[in-house]
Amino acid sequence: MKKVVVAFLSVFLAVVLLAFDPTVYVSATIGEPDTLDPHLAYDTASGEVLYNVYENLIAYKGRSVSEFEPRLATEVPTVKNGLIKDGGKTYIFPIRKGVKFHNGNPLTPEDVEYSFERGLLYDPEGGPMWMLWYAIFGVHSRDEALEEFVGKPVSEIFDKSGEPKPEYKQKLIDFYKQVVDPAIEVQGDNVIIKLKRPYGPFLNIIAQSANWAAILDKETSIKLGLWDGKPDTWWKYKDMQKEQSPLYAWAMGTGPFKFVEWDRKQQKITLVANENYWREPPKLKKVIIWGIDEWSTRKAMLEKGDADSIAVVLEYLDQLRGNKDIQIIENIPTLSVTVVGFNWSINPSSKYVGSGKLDGNGIPLDFFSDVYARKAVAAAINYDALIRDVLKGFGKRIPTALPQGLLGFDPTLPLYKFNLNEVRANLQKAWKGEAFKKGIKFSVAYNQGNVARQRIAEMIKMYMEMAAPGKVKIDVQPLQWPVFLDATKRGELPVFILGWLADFPDPDNFIFTYYHSKGDYAPRQGKKFQEFVSTPRKELGGKSLDDLIEQAAAETDPAVRAKLYLQIQKFVIDNCISVPVYQPFGVRVQRTWVKGWYDNPMRPGDDFYILYKEK
Structure with missing residues (x-):
């Protein structure tokens, strides 16, 4: 995060929202995302952006952390509806029709399969993909599964350039064909995920807020330079560094907001409403997530109405009390x-x-x-x-x-x-x-x-x-x-x-x-x-x-x-x-004109879809 050292006035020269605009929302927060690659991002600043741009198969219902509702799947799998089978080892997700990515491409079951498989095969160090490896396969990483399958340590499977040694190349192809691919399959309009053993928290792990289970557009991902979907190339993409990822500073999903820009100099993310969203379009038409590290600047933005909500420094919370235009929500449960x-x-x-x-x-x-x-x-x-x-x-x-x-x-x-x-x-x-x-x-x-x-x-x-x-x-x-x-x-x-x-x-x-x-x-x-x-x-x-x-x-x-x-x-x-x-204990501060917010401890930040502004 870059410390704000410019003069106070200069910050406000950059703020164009000098009058109340119910269609634009400014969140003045701390810092900026680490990456926008859903399979590498593992911090709340990144997660907040991805939460609003991408969608998962299912989502948490309201404030609950144990009840779910459909998103890109049309039903939440249960034993009762027949979509959880084999004693909890098989999950069936009927994929919603009529959904389009932000570029107009239609959502297909193949996009879902590709998204899971790309994440599992990429599995960057320090990233979140260990959860899916553990939930589905019972191991903690791609490399652990690979070593188990090949019978050799990873250091012996690949040469110094990252290419497989000739004697192991077919084994790597078979690893995809026999281990990864059979676990996530497309059958008609359904995607079927097969776990090695029952795992109770599986639905929690893939629910909305889990950007590692977000659904990508396969066609666009391949064009951008991500894994091409072939069994004999996956290892060429496994060591992609953070800044090398085509998704490092760009995002495109099916969610209620479209990614526009990440201004690194100002630590500012700009999103706009997806007017073709498969649910109702968002009430907010533009969202700015702005990393303002200086407390006094964030405070002044909130007081002037140039920010709708801010990251609060609890040590200075009393400075905001007594302002009739500011709402303070206290003692929010957290995990x-x-x-x-x-x-x-x-x-x-x-x-x-x-x-x-x-x-x-x-x-x-x-x-x-x-x-x-x-x-x-x-x-x-x-x-x-x-x-x-x-x-x-x-x-x-x-x-x-x-x-x-x-x-x-x-x-x-x-x-x-x-x-x-x-x-x-x-x-x-x-x-x-x-x-x-x-x-x-x-x-x-x-x-x-x-x-x-x-x-x-x-x-x-x-x-x-x-x-x-x-x-x-x-x-x-x-x-x-x-x-x-x-x-x-x-x-x-x-x-x-x-x-x-x-x-x-x-x-x-x-x-x-x-x-x-x-x-x-x-x-x-x-x-x-x-x-x-x-x-x-x-x-x-x-x-x-x-x-x-x-x-x-x-x-x-x-x-x-x-x-x-x-x-x-x-x-x-x-x-x-x-x-x-x-x-x-969570504390949220926002302008009183902000409506619709409610807490869920699993959310990495704001759900801008539920928010609107009204005087």
Whole structure:
């Protein structure tokens, strides 16, 4: 995210909405998308755009996270209507006729099949496609499935150029023909998805808000340079980097809004109404999603009516109270958490570790593989002050990265405590006393514009330096959102502050993400973390943490499952794998003329289709 440094007046010279216009909606938010490729995007800024441009087969019904309604499918599969068969392993989706993509191409069942298969075969590192691999095939990635099928590690299947070695080429073709293609089939007007085993959250994983299950136009995708749909070419597209994707900064679906422009200099996305939308056309005719990182600018835009809703800094929420033209909606339920994470094996290319040595001017790359180093950070956060003064009470402490509202949450589990003596004591134990003796220096990063995360980073710096004067030097690094994400994915940040919004309302989505060696955050936490959680341990009955997480995910008895999650969380807390800071309560601020909004914790942002403006 680019910090707004232009003069305040210049911002408003760029705003043309100086009078009330019921057809135009301006959302002043923080930052900008990471990518618009639905199969790589895994952040809420990207997800909000994709939610409004693309559509899925089904959608959540109203505020519910367990009831669904049709979208591009004409029916939601159930056992009762005969569209779930084979004991929960076969799902049949009748595809809606008469739907057109934004370019006029008709939606076909083949588009649905292509969309799922392209995503599964692409499966970029750090992306969301692991969910579909796990739901459909019971593995966590394309590479895991490929290695299982071929019987060789991926490193031996491909040469340095990314091409398959001659002896494995036919195996790769067969992998598509025998594994991927049979799982998603077209039969007449239906698309049939076959799971390897029953998987309860499957419909949640593909419902609207899950951009990884959005439906693309096959013909256009191929013309743009995505996978050509052939079984003997798929590997040529599997390592496409973020900026190389033809969908990186462009989107075209069947949804209620058409993508017009992504102005990178202004962090501004422009959408217009799809007047040929198969439901009724949207009431809003133009939507601007504008990344304005400066709070005072966003606030002024809302007060003047130049923005219809804004990302609010809770620390300054009281500045908006008493304005009769502004509506504040408080205590919105969420399924999200904010956590401080550690990289146990930092990328040697990192510029955030000083010298990279334990010499007083840096930290070694595996510094946070020491539990006392992690516990020192955990004790340096004034949690209660953060929630009281920064979040203004709109958050609560949680023992682990599992939010309240999901199976397994236990409020009796111990919480990390703010304690300067503990900071010092843990630093004196870290690295057998060498960390305190020689001193340490490193950086803590956060995404620019996110004041709550900024305050967390500042607390870590202030209290660790205060607890060990002259022994600790910490730099607080604000980074633009895409830069921040890339740095975490490359494993460059020793300490990072990230949130997680539920992909689907199940404890496995949080526990697996944060604590499993193949979870989405595992690469960000490094190889030593992955080794730690995948190694069998006496305190876990000879099982690894990975084993317990997988056992809990597969368990069908809720009581047994809850006990497993309790065991997992006790181990996580004892070893301070990461530091859960808070679960937020949502707050929305908007002009009183905004109508139609309601909350759903699964949405990545606004659903502009349900909104309209009326004085």
